[in-house]
Amino acid sequence: MHKGSAASAPKKFLVHLTMAIIFILLFAFSSWLLWLTYFRDASQSEEALAKRAVSRQEMVYEPFHGAGDSVLEGGKSQSWCLKCHKDYSHSKSKEVRGILNAHSFFMACEVCHIVPKEGERFEYKWLGRSSNLPMTELKGKPGDYGGSIVPFRAEKGFAKRLDENAPANLLLDEAVTANLLPDESGKKGSTGDLQALRDRLNTEIHKDLSSKPVFCDKCHKENGMLDFAQLLYSPERAQRLEFGDGATIIKQYKEFYLPSLHDARRNQ
Amino acid sequence: MSRHGKSEKSFVRLTKSERVQHVIMFVSTTLLIITGFMLMGEKSAIDLLGAAGKSIFYWRGIVHRIAAAAVTAVCFYHLYYVMFKADGKSWFRDMLPKSRDLVDAYQNVMYMLGLRKERPRLDRFTYLEKLEYFSVYFGMFIVISTGTMMWTQSYWPKFYLDVADALHLGEATLAALAIIVGHIFAVHYHPHVYPMNRAFIDGKISETLMKEEHSLWYERIIAEDRSKPANGAEGGRGNA
Numbered sequence: 001m002h003k004g005s006a007a008s009a010p011k012k013f014l015v016h017l018t019m020a021i022i023f024i025l026l027f028a029f030s031s032w033l034l035w036l037t038y039f040r041d042a043s044q045s046e047e048a049l050a051k052r053a054v055s056r057q058e059m060v061y062e063p064f065h066g067a068g069d070s071v072l073e074g075g076k077s078q079s080w081c082l083k084c085h086k087d088y089s090h091s092k093s094k095e096v097r098g099i100l101n102a103h104s105f106f107m108a109c110e111v112c113h114i115v116p117k118e119g120e121r122f123e124y125k126w127l128g129r130s131s132n133l134p135m136t137e138l139k140g141k142p143g144d145y146g147g148s149i150v151p152f153r154a155e156k157g158f159a160k161r162l163d164e165n166a167p168a169n170l171l172l173d174e175a176v177t178a179n180l181l182p183d184e185s186g187k188k189g190s191t192g193d194l195q196a197l198r199d200r201l202n203t204e205i206h207k208d209l210s211s212k213p214v215f216c217d218k219c220h221k222e223n224g225m226l227d228f229a230q231l232l233y234s235p236e237r238a239q240r241l242e243f244g245d246g247a248t249i250i251k252q253y254k255e256f257y258l259p260s261l262h263d264a265r266r267n268q
Numbered sequence: 269m270s271r272h273g274k275s276e277k278s279f280v281r282l283t284k285s286e287r288v289q290h291v292i293m294f295v296s297t298t299l300l301i302i303t304g305f306m307l308m309g310e311k312s313a314i315d316l317l318g319a320a321g322k323s324i325f326y327w328r329g330i331v332h333r334i335a336a337a338a339v340t341a342v343c344f345y346h347l348y349y350v351m352f353k354a355d356g357k358s359w360f361r362d363m364l365p366k367s368r369d370l371v372d373a374y375q376n377v378m379y380m381l382g383l384r385k386e387r388p389r390l391d392r393f394t395y396l397e398k399l400e401y402f403s404v405y406f407g408m409f410i411v412i413s414t415g416t417m418m419w420t421q422s423y424w425p426k427f428y429l430d431v432a433d434a435l436h437l438g439e440a441t442l443a444a445l446a447i448i449v450g451h452i453f454a455v456h457y458h459p460h461v462y463p464m465n466r467a468f469i470d471g472k473i474s475e476t477l478m479k480e481e482h483s484l485w486y487e488r489i490i491a492e493d494r495s496k497p498a499n500g501a502e503g504g505r506g507n508a
């Protein structure tokens with residue numbers, strides 16, 4: 001019907017070869033898309049599907065209120081700081097206390113409240129809540145992986161857990177005996193001469209703590225204080241913790257401006 | 269390599285503006301498909317990237333958003349083009365579906381089944397091209413609106429984001445398959461144009477291909493040219 005091309009045989013072969021390779025690549029990609037759409041879910045268990053759904057959701061978006069199970073079930077933190085400071089230990093700043101308290105669900109207080117000295121670098125590990133052993137993978141729902149992030153400092157060739165303080169624990173036992181600690185309603189006991197014990201407690205327990213804790217942007221950035229990939233997070237999750245929306249907000253705003261919903265109405 | 273000789277008379281199929289719009293659309297859509305479907309990869313495959321995976325996925329998100337912005341811009345420009353530019357108005361007018369398209373489709377199917385001796389005589393845009401063109405309108409409306417929702421996720425309830433996510437993925441899958449199976453076959457692997465229809469590069473269509481694929485349009489241009497004084501060596505633009 002039409003005249004043949006004047007192109008040489010090697011050139012023709014090269015064109016046919018290129019078109020064949022492109023065809024194979026496109027065919028493979030199309031087949032993969034069809035498999036994704038119609039067949040991948042059919043060959044997987046309900047559990048695997050649920051796991052992938054969570055994983056994909058982590059990669060794309062993660063509404064803050066979506067990860068609420070750990071809130072409903074309780075963080076199960078074993079930090080002894082909470083004996084005095086209780087569940088909502090961060091209460092000074094109304095604007096950010098919710099975010100800080102949420103972190104205490106899965107982090108030892110010392111992660112933020114013991115700041116490494118200049119040139120010093122702590123090691124951070126997930127320890128299983130029940131086993132107290134380093135975890136090898138993160139299982140479960142975001143926000144409740146069954147463990148806590150704990151800081152370690154290298155001391156005399158050993159890695160020392162910084163969330164353990166034996167002398168302070170002994171003093172705490174004394175404090176319990178003396179009814180010094182606050183009860184569930186937050187009221188402190190009033191029996192006995194307690195000032196001396198209270199002073200010793202404050203000194204001993206807080207001696208390693210930094211006056212200014214680590215701020216959010218020390219961790220939620222590239223090459224920050226926490227290596228999220230080393231902390232067993234998936235590459236996507238690690239990336240999100242470094243560069244995600246929350247991290248971006250932290251980078252851009254040192255001050256949080258919240259709407260004055262009710263105050264404004266009351267003042268009218 | 270095209271079977272249509274270079275010395276053959278040619279006609280303008282795509283204007284410069286249309287070719288630029290096509291290139292932006294082609295590059296952006298390719299990037300969107302690659303960076304979008306990376307999210308659907310198996311975790312084990314992503315883990316193979318090792319430490320580089322973090323940077324790759326960081327740039328994935330940025331490239332996806334830049335490509336999305338480019339494709340959105342070209343879509344809006346195309347709306348402006350078909351509404352206010354003479355070439356664009358002509359394009360859109362000829363692209364509008366007509367009852368004849370149904371007849372063309374029926375006759376073409378009969379021809380391909382061997383139940384009709386001759387192919388139907390087609391105009392400037394065939395029924396398949398019209399279908400493909402308006403599918404892009406539909407698809408772009410879906411992916412741009414749902415993509416914008418996911419980009420501004422903090423303003424939307426989770427339920428709406430879940431719906432947007434499902435629609436975005438579904439439309440992206442449909443569009444990718446339509447491009448590969450329909451468009452790439454039509455402009456690269458169809459025997460009439462193999463290995464490529466060069467119209468997206470030089471904007472021209474050969475006289476032979478005009479007669480084969482758009483005989484009605486061809487006859488209209490020839491008739492218009494005959495009614496005008498002699499002009500250049502190349503064929504006319506049709507009714508633009």
